[in-house]
Amino acid sequence: MTHAEILSRLHALRDQIRHHDYLYYVKDRPDISDSQYDRLFRELIELEQAHPELVTPDSPSQRVGAPPLHELAKVPHEQPMLSLDSIVEQSEVLAFDQRMKRELETMSVEYSIEPKFDGLSIELVYDHGIFTRGATRGDGTTGEDVTVNLRTIRSLPLQLQVDSGIPDHLVVRGEVYMRLDDFQAFNRRLIERGDEAFANPRNAASGSLRQLDSTITATRPLVVTCYEIMGMSGSMPPTHWDELETLAQWGLPVPMHRRLCASIDDVIPFHHETESMRDQLPYEIDGVVVKVNRRDWQNRLGMKSRSPRWAIAYKFTPRKEITVVHDIVISVGRTGTLTPVALLKPVEVGGVTISRATLHNADEVARKDIRIGDTVKVERAGDVIPAITERVPISGEQRTSPFRMPDHCPVCGSTVGREGAYFYCTGQLICGAQLKGAIEHFASKHALNIDGLGKKTVAQLVDQELVRSVGDLYRLTKDDLVTLDGFADRFFIIGHGEINRGRVLRINTGHGLQHD
Ligand SMILES: [Zn+2]
Numbered sequence: 001m002t003h004a005e006i007l008s009r010l011h012a013l014r015d016q017i018r019h020h021d022y023l024y025y026v027k028d029r030p031d032i033s034d035s036q037y038d039r040l041f042r043e044l045i046e047l048e049q050a051h052p053e054l055v056t057p058d059s060p061s062q063r064v065g066a067p068p069l070h071e072l073a074k075v076p077h078e079q080p081m082l083s084l085d086s087i088v089e090q091s092e093v094l095a096f097d098q099r100m101k102r103e104l105e106t107m108s109v110e111y112s113i114e115p116k117f118d119g120l121s122i123e124l125v126y127d128h129g130i131f132t133r134g135a136t137r138g139d140g141t142t143g144e145d146v147t148v149n150l151r152t153i154r155s156l157p158l159q160l161q162v163d164s165g166i167p168d169h170l171v172v173r174g175e176v177y178m179r180l181d182d183f184q185a186f187n188r189r190l191i192e193r194g195d196e197a198f199a200n201p202r203n204a205a206s207g208s209l210r211q212l213d214s215t216i217t218a219t220r221p222l223v224v225t226c227y228e229i230m231g232m233s234g235s236m237p238p239t240h241w242d243e244l245e246t247l248a249q250w251g252l253p254v255p256m257h258r259r260l261c262a263s264i265d266d267v268i269p270f271h272h273e274t275e276s277m278r279d280q281l282p283y284e285i286d287g288v289v290v291k292v293n294r295r296d297w298q299n300r301l302g303m304k305s306r307s308p309r310w311a312i313a314y315k316f317t318p319r320k321e322i323t324v325v326h327d328i329v330i331s332v333g334r335t336g337t338l339t340p341v342a343l344l345k346p347v348e349v350g351g352v353t354i355s356r357a358t359l360h361n362a363d364e365v366a367r368k369d370i371r372i373g374d375t376v377k378v379e380r381a382g383d384v385i386p387a388i389t390e391r392v393p394i395s396g397e398q399r400t401s402p403f404r405m406p407d408h409c410p411v412c413g414s415t416v417g418r419e420g421a422y423f424y425c426t427g428q429l430i431c432g433a434q435l436k437g438a439i440e441h442f443a444s445k446h447a448l449n450i451d452g453l454g455k456k457t458v459a460q461l462v463d464q465e466l467v468r469s470v471g472d473l474y475r476l477t478k479d480d481l482v483t484l485d486g487f488a489d490r491f492f493i494i495g496h497g498e499i500n501r502g503r504v505l506r507i508n509t510g511h512g513l514q515h516d
Pocket residue numbers: 332409410411412413414425426427428431432433
């Protein structure tokens with residue numbers, strides 16, 4: 001191929017991949033098979049590897065691969081990212097409408113309504129249609145730069161659809177979240193690995209987006225949706241509804257479930273309708289956002305110190321403490337004990353969203369007769385781990401078969417032994433979960449008191465197979481340690497056979513080796 005042919009092939013491949021990404025991740029309507037897509041992607045990668053000078057930052061190949069950061073840089077927002085006042089009662093939304101009509105001196109106000117996503121708010125900047133920066137909301141004026149992490153989210157276009165009259169400069173507000181089914185599967189993997197699960201999809205999304213290493217973010221099933229133009233060169237669309245339509249034309253994902261309401265009389269039924277379909281939606285929402293549709297009216301209404309006067313979050317009434325068991329997974333403890341854990345459809349109990357509950361042991365599961373798919377009552381008292389108190393029989397329900405403990409450890413595959421109600425992994429230190437327990441004990445105050453070797457670090461050492469036995473701790477090098485997530489932030493002390501004599505080495509990425 002000539003240089004010109006290579007350039008044009010690269011261009012064509014990138015366009016095709018972008019188009020298929022858009023159909024798949026934004027429209028949810030792919031029109032080629034996964035293997036056809038993979039072929040296109042592989043051709044792009046091979047061509048770019050042969051001609052690295054032709055790689056562009058907006059190439060679909062550039063979503064992953066940025067080097068890990070030491071910290072997330074602080075960035076000021078171009079426009080303050082306001083929060084919304086929220087209400088729950090119907091009387092309050094009627095009062096809101098009265099206030100709008102009074103201030104606008106009109107008989108009726110048109111509203112644009114969309115779901116209120118329970119995720120992490122973000123600012124996205126596009127220059128000449130290319131995604132150049134993304135930040136978390138932070139305190140509203142300053143956020144954290146998460147550009148490289150956002151690039152890994154496939155529903156976020158790195159390049160806007162150019163044939164649609166895009167502005168030179170564009171700042172969009174959106175939300176990053178995790179779909180419920182993805183969240184359950186993700187938590188399942190964490191629990192089976194013996195790691196801490198996330199309490200709810202929002203925490204999981206936030207933790208995933210705020211990683212220092214974007215390759216970790218890339219493995220997390222994050223989704224983005226956009227709902228506001230915070231600023232742009234040229235004139236803004238005349239209404240909020242047009243704003244959403246415009247964002248969609250540019251190829252950005254926008255809320256599909258939304259409605260233009262001629263008056264407040266249409267807002268209330270939409271709220272009820274959305275609340276009743278809440279459990280069928282594939283993502284968590286906690287209400288709807290009611291916005292005055294006309295931009296000139298929005299400007300006239302202006303804002304309070306931290307929130308706009310022209311919009312309000314109309315929340316749903318808190319859920320009852322009844323939910324559904326999505327799955328029952330096995331958590332392997334630090335001592336090898338197998339504990340059944342129920343993964344639940346997230347439910348708010350006492351202001352905290354609960355998405356998992358311990359089932360304690362096999363006898364307990366049998367006694368309460370809890371099975372996958374069952375409707376159950378969840379309780380959480382004080383700081384106690386949430387527990388399922390009882391099953392709620394539903395008339396006519398088709399139940400799955402009774403739960404039984406596995407024969408093999410989900411972490412290491414060793415045979416499972418039994419003592420009374422308790423099941424345990426017989427793998428001992430070949431079992432990653434038990435190895436973590438042994439190292440944690442070794443590092444603890446009761447034993448060698450190794451500063452900085454906490455649960456998270458131990459989990460990483462074992463998961464990345466840097467340590468396969470307690471003895472491996474002595475063989476760790478600084479190069480091993482700097483690969484650890486968040487390591488730059490803290491000290492970590494290890495000994496090279498010198499621990500016994502009370503002499504330890506302190507390693508810090510900033511200061512190199514120091515004798516303590
Ligand atoms: Zn095991």
